[in-house]
Amino acid sequence: MKQKAPCLDALLGLVAGLGLIALYAPLLATGALSFFQIVRVRGTLGFAPFSLDPYVALLANGEILAALSTSLVVATVSSLLALVLALMFAFYFVSARRGLGIAMQIMVFLPFLLPPIITGLSLLIAFREIDLGRGLVTIIIAHVVFIVPVVYRTVLVRLQLLGSSLTEASLDLGASRVQTLRYVILPQLRPALISGVLLAFAISFDETLITLFVAGSQTTLPIRLWAMMRVGFVPEINALATLIFLCTAAITFAIGLMQRAGERV
Structure with missing residues (x-):
């Protein structure tokens, strides 16, 4: 001992x-x-005595609220699109030949593994080549490219743990492939899907460097805060940071609960 x-x-x-x-x-x-x-x-x-003035001032700051609204829209849309693509990639990997699956994984993970400045610059060049003006659409596309690997990996691990026995049993009992997907596979993947989307949302909401390359005239919250660093922060920034921290902590707690639920199934 x-x-x-x-x-x-x-x-x-x-x-x-x-x-x-x-x-x-x-x-x-x-x-x-x-x-x-x-x-x-x-x-x-x-x-000074206890006061909620910074929170009141935050509600009256139109520029910060507009940037926050843009970030929420981008993070929500990007996360949902990333979820759809991640599901497609995960199903393809488990059914494709090994060589093709590995090649697909390299393509999915490469934008996430590269330095953000390289990913952002590459996307900027691509958007210019196809004559797509920078704005909300380019930000969403860039974020989807960046966060798909996060959702994909979460979904793939859960899908591989399920194996093929559930699918085969469902098909043997007369269910179609669509019914098997809807009533058998997706319910089993639900914890991984929710935790992956929440994690992707947090990453997208916080993304700064790639967004700088593709934002154009649009301003997300991280870019707005980045610009304010040069002139100094107003008091309501403390209130905003506190609210974001509480929301992030709640998302992290939710991800932990989802992952534990997935392990118990």
């Missing part, structure tokens, strides 16, 4: 605690500053 090392356990716990503090202290500070603003009183810094 191995002996425990209390000192080592304490050291590892201390390192883990410091790591968590380094990760979450800025987020907690941002949340606190969205309710208690820093003010200067008689030459010294202090905190």
